[in-house]
Amino acid sequence: MIVASRKPFEEIKKSLSGYRNILVVGCGTCVAVCLAGGKKEVGLLTSQLRMSYGLEKDPVNISEETLERQCDREFLEMICDRVKDQDALLSLACGAGIQFLAEAYPEKPVYPGVNTTFIGVAEAAGLWTERCRACGECLLAVTGGICPRTKCTKGLNNGPCGGMTEGKCEVDQERSCAWVTIYERLAREGRLAQIEPMLSPGDFRSQTRPGTVTHRAYLRRYHAGSK
Numbered sequence: 001m002i003v004a005s006r007k008p009f010e011e012i013k014k015s016l017s018g019y020r021n022i023l024v025v026g027c028g029t030c031v032a033v034c035l036a037g038g039k040k041e042v043g044l045l046t047s048q049l050r051m052s053y054g055l056e057k058d059p060v061n062i063s064e065e066t067l068e069r070q071c072d073r074e075f076l077e078m079i080c081d082r083v084k085d086q087d088a089l090l091s092l093a094c095g096a097g098i099q100f101l102a103e104a105y106p107e108k109p110v111y112p113g114v115n116t117t118f119i120g121v122a123e124a125a126g127l128w129t130e131r132c133r134a135c136g137e138c139l140l141a142v143t144g145g146i147c148p149r150t151k152c153t154k155g156l157n158n159g160p161c162g163g164m165t166e167g168k169c170e171v172d173q174e175r176s177c178a179w180v181t182i183y184e185r186l187a188r189e190g191r192l193a194q195i196e197p198m199l200s201p202g203d204f205r206s207q208t209r210p211g212t213v214t215h216r217a218y219l220r221r222y223h224a225g226s227k
Contacts, residue, residue: 001121002030002094003128004037004114009048012090015111019087020059022049024113025079025101026066027093034128036114037092039066045092045113070097076104083108137203142194144185149202151178157199 006012016022024046032038046064053060065082067075070093083089088109091098095116102110118130133150139157140147149155153171159179163170167180186192 001033001119002096002116003034003118003120003130004031004094004116005034006036006041006045006092006114007112009045009052012045012111012113013049013052016049016060016088016090019109021061021085021087022063022090023079023082023086023088024049024062024064024090024092025070026064027070027091027097028066028068031092031094031097031114032066033122035126037094042066042092045090070094070101073100073104076101080105135202139199142199143182144189144191146178146182146185148178148182151181153178157202 024042026032026037026039026042028038032041035041042064046062049060049062053062063082063086065079067078069075070091083105086108088111089101089105090111090113091101092113093101094114095112098110098112102108119132119134120128120130123129130150132147133155135149138147139149148157148159152159153169153175154161156179159182160177161170161179164177164180165173167177169175169177182195183192186195
């Protein structure tokens with residue numbers, strides 16, 4: 001899932017300066033799971049803003065809405081009537097959702113309420129770690145299900161590097177070297193032979209931005225090739 005964290009309150013409030021009617025828009029998927037932008041977080045931030053403006057005797061109207069997803073136009077269209085009366089929108093979705101909301105309502109200023117950090121997993125309650133950089137050139141079949149581009153501090157396609165000491169990363173001695181971990185896993189599975197050849201350097205053509213993917217079932221509709 002996409003992991004994000006809420007921006008500092010003062011940064012959020014500064015970005016909203018001068019607006020009288022503000023709609024805080026949450027997202028019920030990834031950012032809800034990582035406790036950054038779901039319905040509960042929208043409610044807390046809305047209350048915080050109301051209290052802050054109230055103490056300053058500043059007549060700002062704050063309303064709230066949480067969509068199932070902000071990265072889906074179908075759900076963005078559901079709030080069109082509410083958006084009409086707003087001076088600005090504050091999105092607590094990931095970066096993709098924030099941009100899609102701004103695209104859906106180009107006449108309204110849209111501000112981010114979170115910082116998007118990485119694609120990760122839930123290790124435990126309240127703990128998320130990065131697992132994927134969305135490089136578009138997955139090596140997991142070769143590296144035993146361990147991503148060297150994410151787990152290795154240097155993102156090396158071949159390793160370990162010369163800085164590894166006793167299985168630990170030279171950048172962080174508390175962290176196991178990703179390539180040692182890959183070696184040990186493949187050794188247990190009897191698959192070491194597959195990393196004996198040097199892996200090719202990353203093909204950055206697969207990371208052309210912005211990326212586009214078209215499902216084969218929809219090629220005829222969109223007259224586009226899948227990347």
